[in-house]
Amino acid sequence: MxxxxxxxxxxxxxxxxxxxxxxxxxxxxxxxxxxxxxxxxxxxxxxxxxxxxxxxxxxxxxxxxxxxxxxxxxxxxxxxxxxxxxxxxxxxxxxxxxxxxxxxxxxxxxxxxxxxxxxxxxxxxxxxxxxxxxxxxxxxxxxxxxxxxxxxxxxxxxxxxxxxxxxxxxxxxxxxxxxxxxxNLAEILDLGYLTQVLSRPGAFPGPDKQKLVYDSVVKACDGLDGVVDGIVSNPGGCHFDPRALRCPAGADTGPACLSDPQIGSVVAMSTPFRWPYRVASGETQYPGFPFLSGADMRTPFLGFGTTAPANPMPVTSGYGMQYWDQWVKYFLTRDPGQNSLEIDPRRPGKWLDRINLLSTIEDxxxxxxxxxxxxxxxxxxxxxxxxxxxxxxxxxxxxxxxxxxxxxxxxxxxxxxxxxxxxxxxxxxxxxxxxxxxxxxxxxxxxxxxxxxxxxxxxxxxxxxxxxxxxxxxxxxxxxxxxxxxxxxxxxx
CATH class of the missing domain: 3.40.50.1820 (Alpha/Beta hydrolase fold, catalytic domain)
Known part of the structure; x- marks a missing residue:
């Protein structure tokens, strides 16, 4: 019909x-x-x-x-x-x-x-x-x-x-x-959380540090399939700890290491995001991204982007951060002037009912x-x-x-x-x-x-x-x- x-x-x-x-x-x-x-x-x-x-x-x-x-x-x-x-x-x-x-x-x-x-x-x-x-x-x-x-x-x-x-x-x-x-709704909530994490002072890993993470993961995991060819064919066996790249004392000392806030961002992107409330679609989490994704500086627009999220949202931030910004403005609040960084997907407050409705449409x-x-x-x-x-x-x-x-x-x-x-x-x-x-x-x-x-x-x-x-x-x-x-x-x- x-x-x-x-x-x-x-x-x-x-x-x-x-x-x-x-x-x-x-x-x-x-x-x-x-x-x-x-x-x-x-x-x-x-x-x-x-x-x-x-x-x-x-x-x-x-x-x-x-x-x-x-x-x-x-x-x-x-x-x-x-x-x-x-x-x-x-x-x-x-x-x-x-x-x-x-x-x-x-x-x-x-x-x-x-x-x-x-x-x-x-x-x-x-x-x-x-x-x-x-x-x-x-x-x-x-x-x-x-x-x-x-x-x-x-x-x-x-x-x-x-x-x-x-x-x-x-x-x-x-x-x-x-x-x-x-x-889609579950992923958007994770993207909103990551947007907030990456917008914190000192938390955004720039392109040089994204390349550092990517190269380090490939070096650690490339040979797990029996050949070194630039492809991690066994991602399930790849266990990489970004803390191995920690700068001395956790401070940002340059492109050869990650500060503590930057390590937190990399971990947040690769960790499942769970929200402490029920949504009508029944989804409870988004599973996070592989280290080889947002950490690949060759495609930064889709992953981390080249600049940190901000208000207004830069077009040089990650695709997912811009997607979240549009969703907050037009799907969630329907207020084009809404600062998307002010909406916390972990504690949506008065927006929970709207999130529930959108979950039944988008998931x-x-x-x-x-x-x-x-x-x-x-x-x-x-x-x-x-x-x-x-x-x-x-x-x-x-x-x-x-x-x-x-x-x-x-x-x-x-x-x-x-x-x-x-x-x-x-x-x-x-x-x-x-x-x-x-x-x-x-x-x-x-x-x-x-x-x-x-x-x-x-x-x-x-x-x-x-x-x-x-x-x-x-x-x-x-x-x-x-x-x-x-x-x-x-x-x-």
């Missing part, structure tokens, strides 16, 4: 010829029920050589722009055509609001002041509305509906991918969910995916082990919840989960391993032919090397031979 709108209109249509081939691009607006709410803007790409299938892309951050319908799936391969070039009809939307062009990309939360726009984005209502309208246009163009419909997204798009499997189990035949921010944490499985759905779940914005521990938590509900054997019949060593958030910056994997072909074979993924290989897009893609909780151990070849590694636990 479709969700309510007040209709829609195609606003533009044009024939396009580009790297993905020749296709018709149609743009449309879906009108809101609340006249004060913005429209949902969507785009559909209709290839001349249609393969009879469709794929929807998820967004990122606070969305607000239409994802590139000519793009690849998250962690997609460099040596295979993108979905549109393979003949897929592709589609996506801005999730029901348009970003202020003056704001940093995907960091404009001002739409949260409107209830319908908030639910379209955070609860995912725009996903179903976009899917139904896009399939109508595809059917109108080709005279028939797609044989299979897939979804692929990472980060916010990864949460959207899990959301469609949870809420509309028969709407998509297969789903790719990468580094999903599924427990997409239903682990019962059995209806999706009964509908024939298949799910590929993946995360980079060095993600600096969405914790891989969080995705592992969700996976274990699904197994606890459905049982291990039933889960294996519809779900595969991979943690990619060395990969970070969306291959941003210069990760130790820039992941490339043809997950779409693996998903197609599973959905359309019943062949479950097996013996998968991930390519490092920047270092011309391969690694086995191990099913969680496995990781690749070196067993001899060319360290650049996946055949030289074996998945182990």
């Amino acid at each position: 479709s969700l309510p709108t007040t209709g829609g209109r195609v606003t533009a249509a044009a024939e396009v010829t580009g790297p993905a081939g020749r296709y018709c691009q149609a743009d449309a607006d879906l009108f809101p029920v609340d006249p004060a709410a913005p429209a949902i803007k969507l785009r559909v790409a209709l290839p001349a050589g249609w393969n009879g299938k469709a794929l929807m892309f998820g967004g990122g951050g606070y969305n607000g722009t239409i994802p590139d319908v000519t793009a690849n799936v998250p962690f997609g391969p460099a040596d295979r055509p993108v979905p549109l070039a393979r003949g897929y009809a592709t589609f996506a939307s801005d999730s029901g609001h348009q970003q202020n062009p003056a704001a940093p990309p995907s960091l404009d939360g001002s739409f949260g002041a409107n209830d319908e726009a908030l639910v379209n984005f955070a609860a995912g209502d725009a996903l179903k509305k976009t899917r139904d309208a896009s399939l109508f246009l595809i059917r109108h163009a080709y005279g028939t509906k797609p044989a299979e419909v897939y979804f692929a997204g990472g980060s916010t798009g990864g949460r959207e991918a899990l959301n469609v499997a949870q809420r509309w189990p028969a709407a998509f035949d297969g789903v790719i969910s990468a580094y999903p921010a599924w427990n 997409r944490n239903n682990a019962d995916l059995r209806p999706f499985a009964r509908a024939g759905g298949k799910l590929i779940l993946m995360h980079g082990a060095a993600d600096e914005l969405v914790s891989p521990y969080s995705t592992s938590d969700y996976y274990e919840r699904v197994r606890a509900v459905a049982g291990p054997r039933a889960t294996d019949a519809f779900l595969r989960y991979y943690v990619v060593p060395g990969a970070n958030h969306a291959n941003f910056g210069t990760p130790a391993l820039a992941a490339g994997w043809d997950s779409l072909t693996a998903l197609e074979r599973w959905v359309e032919s019943g062949r479950a993924p097996g013996n998968q290989v991930v390519t490092d897009l920047t270092h011309a090397r391969t690694r086995p893609l191990c099913e969680y909780p496995g990781w690749p151990r070196y067993r001899g031979g060319d360290p650049g070849s996946a055949s030289s590694f074996a998945c182990t636990r």
Whole structure:
């Protein structure tokens, strides 16, 4: 059943010829029920050589722009055509609001002041509305509906991918969910706490100290998989104590060591954050981030940032700190003048009721995916082990919840989960391993032919090397031979 709108209109249509081939691009607006709410803007790409299938892309951050319908799936391969070039009809939307062009990309939360726009984005209502309208246009163009419909997204798009499997189990035949921010409210509370920690006098580790931490962790843990190659393949076995980097007497004496307040910040980022109250979604904590995430100065924007959080929030602070600032201003208090540093996620006071409500909208944490499985759905779940914005521990938590509900054997019949060593958030910056994997072909074979993924290989897009893609909780151990070849590694636990 479709969700309510007040209709829609195609606003533009044009024939396009580009790297993905020749296709018709149609743009449309879906009108809101609340006249004060913005429209949902969507785009559909209709290839001349249609393969009879469709794929929807998820967004990122606070969305607000239409994802590139000519793009690849998250962690997609460099040596295979993108979905549109393979003949897929592709589609996506801005999730029901348009970003202020003056704001940093995907960091404009001002739409949260409107209830319908908030639910379209955070609860995912725009996903179903976009899917139904896009399939109508595809059917109108080709005279028939797609044989299979897939979804692929990472980060916010990864949460959207899990959301469609949870809420509309028969709407998509297969789903790719990468580094999903599924427990969005829980993560935001942790980000708020970290924002406060990093804003304390002397607590922010600058880029030099972030590099110090990163290099020290790699030096301590790189060889745990049997080879020194710049990739920590066994993050579960990596136990690093940042106090080993303590400056004399805990004072800040330069870039070669950490002061006591800076050690506190590094520990806070890598430690589970628990709040001393109940929230309506049932979440109780956020599991923290790996040392190899926010401590990687090669991608400081997503982790710590290059400058400490402050009021007003600098655009050079970490992405998560800016995300928290927007959330406080427009989702929580709905006061654009609110100083986000004054809101303590451990003691929210009068804002607790609002946090409770938002948790039911933003935490997409239903682990019962059995209806999706009964509908024939298949799910590929993946995360980079060095993600600096969405914790891989969080995705592992969700996976274990699904197994606890459905049982291990039933889960294996519809779900595969991979943690990619060395990969970070969306291959941003210069990760130790820039992941490339043809997950779409693996998903197609599973959905359309019943062949479950097996013996998968991930390519490092920047270092011309391969690694086995191990099913969680496995990781690749070196067993001899060319360290650049996946055949030289074996998945182990």
